[in-house]
């Protein structure tokens with residue numbers, strides 16, 4: 307089955323009871339048993355729910371994995387992956403990553419004796435210097451949030467395999483429409499389903515997909531034991547969102563390109579970060595591992611003034627000033643004061659997350675309205 311068919315049919319069968327084409331929302335916590343243990347495959351909704359299972363099968367299908375697991379949020383999904391580790395284990399992570407992931411790693415998991423190395427991975431071979439006998443996980447976000455750095459998944463996977471280390475890729479920005487990390491050698495792919503997979507800014511959810519059965523069983527144990535599952539209604543919404551992922555992503559890519567190229571020509575703009583631009587440092591790697599460049603675009607102004615960035619954000623009318631990304635509507639954010647405020651200023655600035663940095667999640671509205679909005683807001 308091709309990707310555009312999988313988004314609609316992958317892992318899906320009409321409901322057994324009445325042939326409903328969409329899986330019903332099984333809004334139930336528990337299931338009747340005829341005798342202790344005598345049930346029809348479900349006994350308690352933390353352990354399993356038919357609507358969630360339909361979504362999990364869809365997630366596995368679109369990521370070319372064998373097992374999907376859905377969680378209460380993207381961070382709950384990351385939390386579950388990190389719980390594969392033990393005190394004393396070490397993780398090598400991209401230094402530029404979602405602020406909430408950084409906060410989870412440094413403020414929660416460091417307290418449990420896990421050590422993190424945050425490094426620039428734009429040259430993937432840099433990873434080897436940080437590997438030792440305690441290294442158990444390499445954590446990669448690509449494209450990164452918010453600097454749109456690109457990490458070479460194939461090379462990173464080769465390094466991980468050589469040293470018997472798990473490689474997890476946060477595929478939230480690219481989505482499986484543009485990039486399929488498991489096929490490139492990653493062991494684990496993770497999503498904030500809240501973003502492009504859901505696609506309509508109406509739910510919070512996370513996902514993990516793997517190929518390996520043993521890894522899936524360990525993750526399922528954590529999902530059930532820690533309990534950060536998503537509810538059936540959210541699972542239904544995510545399934546509905548995934549059915550249009552491919553056509554939404556086509557438009558996100560087209561509009562992302564138009565916005566990035568407009569900003570790159572604008573006299574007041576200093577840097578534009580979008581992997582489709584020829585001058586992006588890892589454009590060639592992006593072109594090799596992604597089938598398009600997506601709708602996330604970050605930029606800085608020549609003045610690098612905090613006040614000017616705030617003014618631009620306040621002036622925008624079609625773009626909504628808000629956290630999050632990946633919905634049909636265009637959003638704009640200020641990483642320094644919003645999504646990445648939990649990263650210390652010194653660290654942020656080393657990564658390029660400066661006062662004037664604005665991050666756009668370019669939606670699927672008419673391109674000309676988006677460009678006109680940026681024009682009037684930037685001046």
Ligand code: P1T
Nearest residue numbers: 379380381404478498500511629630645
């Ligand atoms: O918000 P949640 O569903 O828990 O997902 C966390 C998360 C994980 N990974 C990436 C790459 C993300 O961007 C996020 C969430 N990001 C935002 C809310 C944001 O505005 O960047």
